[in-house]
Amino acid sequence: MMSEASNRAPPPRRRTNLSLDPxxxxxxxxxxxxxxxxxxxxxxxxxxxxxxxxxxEENKAAIDGTKSWVTKNEAPLRRHRKF
Structure with a gap:
């Protein structure tokens, strides 16, 4: 059975000029x-x-805030971990 991805047509291509080392x-x-x-x-x-x-970069403040909270309060549900 073929996967769904293999049944799709390839995306259209656009001709583009590039300068490359010969x-x-x-x-x-x-x-x-x-x-x-x-x-x-x-x-x-x-x-x-x-x-x-x-x-x-866009989410740095939120990530830093979460890290700070975890540092002060431990990871949520830590007491339920088995490791």
Missing amino acids: RLVDEAKELGINLSRTVEHALSTAIAAARAKQWR
């Missing part, structure tokens, strides 16, 4: 590396990291 492009071609998919994966990873950093 030595890297040549070597990637020799090795059969798909440049579009490789750049897409790297860009997706970079976007996820940037969004995570942005979220941490």
